[in-house]
Amino acid sequence: MTGRHSGLTLLLIAIVGFLTICPVIMLVFGSLSEGLTATGTFTLAKYIAAYTDPALLEVIWNTVIFVGGAASTATALALFLAYLNIRTDIPFKFIFGIISIIPMMIPHLLFSVSWVLLLNPSNGILNLILRQVFSLHHAPFNIYSLPGMVLVEGLLDLPIAYLIIAPAMASFDASLEESSRVCGASTGKTIFRITLPVLRPAILAAFILCIIRGLASFAVPSVIGMPGRIYVLATHLYQMVSTGFAADYGKAAALGMSVLLAAIILIYLYRYLTSASDRFVTIAGRGYKPTIIKLQRSRIPLFLILGFLSFILIILPVVVLFYTSLVPYSMVPSMRAFSMMGLKHWIEVLNDPISLLSLKNSLFLGVFGATIGIVLSIFVAYVIVKVRSRSAGVLESLSFLSFSFPGIVIGVGFMWFFVRTPLYATIWALLIGYIATYLPYGVRPLSSAFVQIHDHLEESSLVAGASYLTTLRRIVIPLLVPGIVSGWVLMATMFVRELSLSVVLSRPGTEVLAVQILRFSEDGLWGKLSALGIMMIGVSTLLVLLVNFIGRKFRPVDR
């Protein structure tokens, strides 16, 4: 079987290798060159300039606090929530399901903006309310601060940490704890001596993934950090390439090299931990249930905490955006505010040619980009799971690599590449960049779908006289539909909201939704921003519903 697929494997290695290695090579190349137009002349000047910058020390300090703080917050909260859901009798457990899928619903950019709208010092709604109620002279909270950034990023990374920790918690062999109890340990002692140590690989993996996401995060540092003049590496790099007169891509590339290197090391550490955790956590596949702890008196207080968390995670951002899009300027909700509500901002956005263009571009990138991305993912996942040759292992490592890519850094790498091709400043540059950066999001659900298709299902089709292509069309693809749907949805929603890569690659004419929203935020046009933001959520939701509908139609026999 392997001989038949070696051609396919090599072709895929070439494509995926081009997508992932090319921007990295261009980044290296760019960091050693004079400028975008004067390439080829070798120089170390960019490295010297980037690393002797006196501002760098503070930037690094901010980054460490921001990334470490956010990852700790997210992991601790995720651990708490996972334990509540899986091991206690807390009511309304469906809330946990919702918490774990909200990253699909509310883009990070809009989530950050909604917190600015609530807690900015001059006219944040919550601040205004508190000032009125307690007649204060100053706003009690300032979101434009490091603690503000840590809080918002921590909440944003919570779902991903939860998705790693919860399954590990669920597959935990309860007899490990039971024997600890038999040996005389209390519930609390068992948690700290047995439960947490056994779950350590999953907890560490979640923490590391949160660090990678924090390093790559651009929404929070740009919307919350920059107005407060708190720069982290991502925004520091953004400044180098975005200040119109003296954009220095070489310096950005030189500094970006370190960020990328750190991210790549972390992602392979993450992978090592997750593969090790398979061996470590004892999984009993016999459909048993872990023992449920009765919360008794703490049941209601814990539920209130959960309720509060899901309120600020899910409901508050949408409500704030919706409210802001309807009132003429920032004001405390009151009778007067409600009487002044109107569609002014919505009409302005719908008459703004750039906003409309960005809506069109993002929709195109979402639909067309995700379709191409998923086709590529199908082949890549097939080779990784089913062919299993040595070159398939190379392909797996390659396709996993871009999981670590911080958008800004890799955007700079792509910039060096595209500037010498006719693709520069076209929508195709964005399309290629998106697929390269988000390929793992398509490959992962498809890999797990392929794992579930037993080899015998394909082999029996061959024995029944079907050619390889017929087998793919009639057996493999139909069984893949659920994986294809979830992969497509994931990619499309990522593409519709994409920010960090787009801020580098987007040019006049190729504006996308997130970049346009960032512009509104920089100009303080909160009403227009909210209107466009809600349209963005609408577009994502529509795509999700549509594809789920189509996916259902493709299943001939109900399962």
Add this chain to the structure above:
Amino acid sequence: MEIRIAGLRKHYASEGRIIKALDDVDLTIPSNQIFTLLGPSGCGKTTLLRSIVGLESPDAGEIRIGDEIVYSSARHISVPTEKRGLGMVFQTYAIWPHMNVYDNVAYPLQNRKVPKEEIRRRVAETLAFVQLEGFENRPATKLSGGQQQRVALARALVAQPRVILFDEPLSNLDAKLREETRKELKTFLYDLQITAVYVTHDRVEALALSDTIAVMRAGRIIEIGSPKKIYFDAESEFVADFIGRANLVKAVVREQLSGTTIVDSAIGRLACRKGNFSPDSHVTLCLRPEFISLTRGDHPGTNVVQGTIASMVFVGDAFEGEIRVGDQHLLARIEPETDLAVGDEVGFQVSPDHCLLVAG
């Protein structure tokens, strides 16, 4: 259709060691027979089956099905699986979960571009043959284990293949269903008069189903014969031990008579089934528990063994008894309604035909 296999070789490298899954196998599978490849797991039987159907590519050798060469390393021929025109029942049945019963069974015919009307007719016929009439629209996932097995059989049969292959098709069924399905399968295959190659590690299955059994070990075929021949007259200790429960006793050949061979063994002097051994050679005496029938007290006559009952375990249809004869322990089957008890002095007389001698 006859299958001829010559010099078939397949080696794997695993954890730094070379594993010989097929070690120069030569084999002729006669047409219209049920031919079983029997052996412990890892003996290469599944690799051999998968090489015949083309899902595995051997390193060297030749496979002919009828007059067609489907694989030859020397002539660089390797007919792809889908062009070999065979039928196969997989261990997992491999019923496609997104199709109903009709689509599953019709699939091989659709691939052979058979007209729609004929497909309908032949699927109906085949489903009737495996006693699944009226199941056409049943989703594949709504079938019981036994029904899935029959859909898999129908799918393998529907295109009237030259050869049908079975890869441990009963191992996923529970014990009771396995017995019923085994009988059914035997009837189906007997009615069809088709060449069937059957892979199993279950000796009862092999004995009950086959016309011919080939016992495999470590990539080699070590013995071929009818079930009776393999059971009563195995040539090697491995086969004798693998095909059934056996007491293996070291013995030395003393004398060759006209109908029997006389040996001295740890359980005394015995007349055995005639074997081609020279006097004084060391052999193994193989005595199956089911041919030992114990009675209390001393036994007159020849070919008699005397001992004491060391233990008795009730297993439902019989007692499994252990008899101490000198230093030797023998397993024996004891009738369930016996009045024998542990510690009794017992003896048995054994027919020379049931004393099998193998080399070693």
